[in-house]
Amino acid sequence: MADGLIDEVVGIIGSVLASRGAGDVALSGESGMGNPPAWDSLAFVEIFTTVSEKLGLDVSDDDAIHFMTVREIVEFASANRN
Amino acid sequence: MFLAVASTGRTATSYIAEALNMVSGIAALHEGHLGNDAGPDVLPLVNLDNFQCYKSAQRAKEVVTTKRSVAVLDAARRDLGVKLLVDVAYYNAVLLDEILRQVPDAHGAIIIRDCESFVRSATWITGTDPMPVGWPDPTKALDARERFIGMGRLRPHVGADLDAWSTWGAVERNIWLWRTTNSLLCDAWQEHPHRVHHVDFEDFTRNPTSVLQSLLTTIGLPLDEAAAGELERALVEARQRQNERLGGYQIGSADTWTADQQRLLTEARVDIESRVEKLRGRRVD
Numbered sequence: 001m002a003d004g005l006i007d008e009v010v011g012i013i014g015s016v017l018a019s020r021g022a023g024d025v026a027l028s029g030e031s032g033m034g035n036p037p038a039w040d041s042l043a044f045v046e047i048f049t050t051v052s053e054k055l056g057l058d059v060s061d062d063d064a065i066h067f068m069t070v071r072e073i074v075e076f077a078s079a080n081r082n
Numbered sequence: 083m084f085l086a087v088a089s090t091g092r093t094a095t096s097y098i099a100e101a102l103n104m105v106s107g108i109a110a111l112h113e114g115h116l117g118n119d120a121g122p123d124v125l126p127l128v129n130l131d132n133f134q135c136y137k138s139a140q141r142a143k144e145v146v147t148t149k150r151s152v153a154v155l156d157a158a159r160r161d162l163g164v165k166l167l168v169d170v171a172y173y174n175a176v177l178l179d180e181i182l183r184q185v186p187d188a189h190g191a192i193i194i195r196d197c198e199s200f201v202r203s204a205t206w207i208t209g210t211d212p213m214p215v216g217w218p219d220p221t222k223a224l225d226a227r228e229r230f231i232g233m234g235r236l237r238p239h240v241g242a243d244l245d246a247w248s249t250w251g252a253v254e255r256n257i258w259l260w261r262t263t264n265s266l267l268c269d270a271w272q273e274h275p276h277r278v279h280h281v282d283f284e285d286f287t288r289n290p291t292s293v294l295q296s297l298l299t300t301i302g303l304p305l306d307e308a309a310a311g312e313l314e315r316a317l318v319e320a321r322q323r324q325n326e327r328l329g330g331y332q333i334g335s336a337d338t339w340t341a342d343q344q345r346l347l348t349e350a351r352v353d354i355e356s357r358v359e360k361l362r363g364r365r366v367d
């Protein structure tokens with residue numbers, strides 16, 4: 001898995017969580033919904049939207065299942081990025 | 083033992099979970115959360131898997147293998163120190179058959195509500211839906227929670243219903259949701275007649291204590307006198323906390339619906355009610 005893309009996704013998610021008042025949250029490739037706790041169902045929608053926009057991914061709600069963890073997002077982005 | 087309670091939603095599910103969770107020896111979850119939605123996660127979240135599992139039986143098998151296996155359920159039950167673990171959740175409609183295949187001591191309870199009252203309760207035209215079970219009006223702006231839950235909600239993925247979906251409003255979509263969910267419940271009931279137990283929602287609302295006691299007896303865990311008293315008190319307490327729809331329904335009764343909506347309602351009712359009647363053994367073919 002591309003480390004650069006992991007860092008990019010982690011950075012975007014960290015920014016989303018920080019903007020929601022979570023502060024500086026430690027994230028890694030193993031992070032996902034519920035871990036850290038700030039990545040809850042409400043943050044999920046914003047992460048889904050923001051990561052898709054920033055990475056130029058053309059997604060529908062059907063793709064949300066691929067946004068549960070950093071690793072899954074990176075795998076999905078690797079396969080679908082233009 | 084594990085009991086998966088499944089329904090369309092809008093069937094007092096959070097009330098049931100909260101009340102059962104107050105009874106000794108039982109831990110009851112609402113969509114994986116202990117007691118109610120504010121409780122800690124006990125089982126892995128499967129909300130977004132719901133639609134994927136509806137589309138693919140293989141996916142349902144994988145989700146149960148990884149997130150509702152004997153090992154996962156036994157660990158949760160042991161951690162909570164109870165005999166019975168209950169999860170009351172809409173997503174059990176797509177998982178029930180597979181749970182019963184993979185978890186030998188599991189049972190299912192399926193709660194079926196009348197279609198018209200479900201659609202009226204679940205159809206939210208304006209404002210934030212506090213318990214977004216049904217499809218909203220397609221033009222309604224959604225908040226993050228409504229959108230998140232909608233991402234996993236069942237919708238057509240093939241066939242004529244998929245073609246019609248974009249032309250349907252909330253009423254038509256929620257009739258479809260009711261029919262599809264209850265059809266899945268009937269499929270599981272038909273496949274596992276001795277492990278799936280039907281709960282009529284109207285019966286439950288008239289006498290919740292008796293219905294839940296009867297359900298627990300049927301699955302082999304009858305309540306003793308003390309626990310029965312706990313259940314009675316728990317139901318009263320949970321009732322006081324449940325989300326009542328104080329503003330009433332946002333749409334009128336079926337006699338105010340369009341002819342097409344009434345036709346869809348009738349078709350859905352006839353389909354599901356005939357299956358329920360047959361599965362309850364009332365009909366002789």
